[in-house]
Amino acid sequence: MDDIWQSLGRERAASPFASGCASRVVLDHVTSKWGVLVLVALDEEPRRWGELRRRIEGISEKMLAQTLRALESDGFVLRESHGTVPPRVDYSLTPLGRELAEVLVPLVRWVGDNVHRTTVPLAASA
Amino acid sequence: MDDIWQSLGRERAASPFASGCASRVVLDHVTSKWGVLVLVALDEEPRRWGELRRRIEGISEKMLAQTLRALESDGFVLRESHGTVPPRVDYSLTPLGRELAEVLVPLVRWVGDNVHRTTVPLAASA
DNA sequence: CAGTATCCGCCATGATACTG
DNA sequence: CAGTATCATGGCGGATACTG
Numbered sequence: 001m002d003d004i005w006q007s008l009g010r011e012r013a014a015s016p017f018a019s020g021c022a023s024r025v026v027l028d029h030v031t032s033k034w035g036v037l038v039l040v041a042l043d044e045e046p047r048r049w050g051e052l053r054r055r056i057e058g059i060s061e062k063m064l065a066q067t068l069r070a071l072e073s074d075g076f077v078l079r080e081s082h083g084t085v086p087p088r089v090d091y092s093l094t095p096l097g098r099e100l101a102e103v104l105v106p107l108v109r110w111v112g113d114n115v116h117r118t119t120v121p122l123a124a125s126a
Numbered sequence: 127m128d129d130i131w132q133s134l135g136r137e138r139a140a141s142p143f144a145s146g147c148a149s150r151v152v153l154d155h156v157t158s159k160w161g162v163l164v165l166v167a168l169d170e171e172p173r174r175w176g177e178l179r180r181r182i183e184g185i186s187e188k189m190l191a192q193t194l195r196a197l198e199s200d201g202f203v204l205r206e207s208h209g210t211v212p213p214r215v216d217y218s219l220t221p222l223g224r225e226l227a228e229v230l231v232p233l234v235r236w237v238g239d240n241v242h243r244t245t246v247p248l249a250a251s252a
Numbered sequence: 253c254a255g256t257a258t259c260c261g262c263c264a265t266g267a268t269a270c271t272g
Numbered sequence: 273c274a275g276t277a278t279c280a281t282g283g284c285g286g287a288t289a290c291t292g
Contacts (some may be wrong), residue, residue, distance in 0.1 A: 013238045016163060019184035023241045030158035030237060037142060049254050058145035060286050065255065074242045075245040086253045087292080096243060100284090103236045111156060112139045115149045117222060119201040159265095168257080175274050186266050191275065212273045 028098065029074055034059055036066040039093070040108050042077065043101035046092035076100055155200055156226065165219070166221055166234050168203065172218035173175040202226055210239035 014023040029035050032058065041047060041055045053064055068091065071077040076097035080090045093101060141150040155161050159183065167173060167181045179190055194217065197203040202223035206216045219227060 009132075016234060016238055017167070017181060017183055021241075022246055024240045025235065025246055026241055026244055027162065027237050028159060030184070030233075031162055032163070033154060033157075036153065036157055041143070049150055051252075055143060057143055061255070062287090063285065066285090073245060074130045075128060081254090084128055085292085087255080089254060096240070100236065103168070103229075103233045107156075108142060108153065109139075110226065110229045111153050112149045114222070115140045115147075115152055117201070118152055120148055120151055170276060187275070188267090189265065192264090207274090211272085213275080
């Protein structure tokens, strides 16, 4: 086998190429349409629900809630609800989430910096 | 505004937080369920159609074709068809694709290495 | 303010069959 | 071998209304 995910003494590493692997689930959450943006937005700074909604243009309430719950369940996002009225809820990255952001942000940044070099039709309009 | 994608002299950078931005399109291709795996598989080494299909467990022919066409159209993947019979087609990363892989592979690798630290139910079975 | 509940369309995805 | 064509489905995702 030539699976670099198994070789080189990385026995603990899970291979996303295997169909049943849990890393695919996490990868799907992390790289989901909105997951990426939520993680990056929270890496910029902790934010409240409404702030997130405004920061991430076009996200619906449903998808924001759904994405936040998935990322919280994975252990990447921390949800802090102050029991006040009116309600106030703060979202931030956990230490694990911050580690993830260290490798995710460079990707998002690279794409942002290099769209104009791709041959996506829309990219020309930059 | 506190948009790090606009500040710090990065005027050419596109912000994926803006709903109409082309970087979202590219980001969606790159972070799509199968897009990630295809790019990483091709970063390991150039591969033929059938090799890709076998490397990426669970991908259907339709999705492989569709994903490859999207990534080729973006300029990340090079398709080389030798006009032989039976047909032989090689896929590889373009220079741009290789640059992308430099930031994408660390992400995939991190997830693979750290699934066991997440709280995904399935992850415990590792 | 910070969500949940509900309805619904549509398209992404997958299975199958077929072809040069 | 390397695809394309076709069809069926389910769930992703959006819009709207409602609540503590």
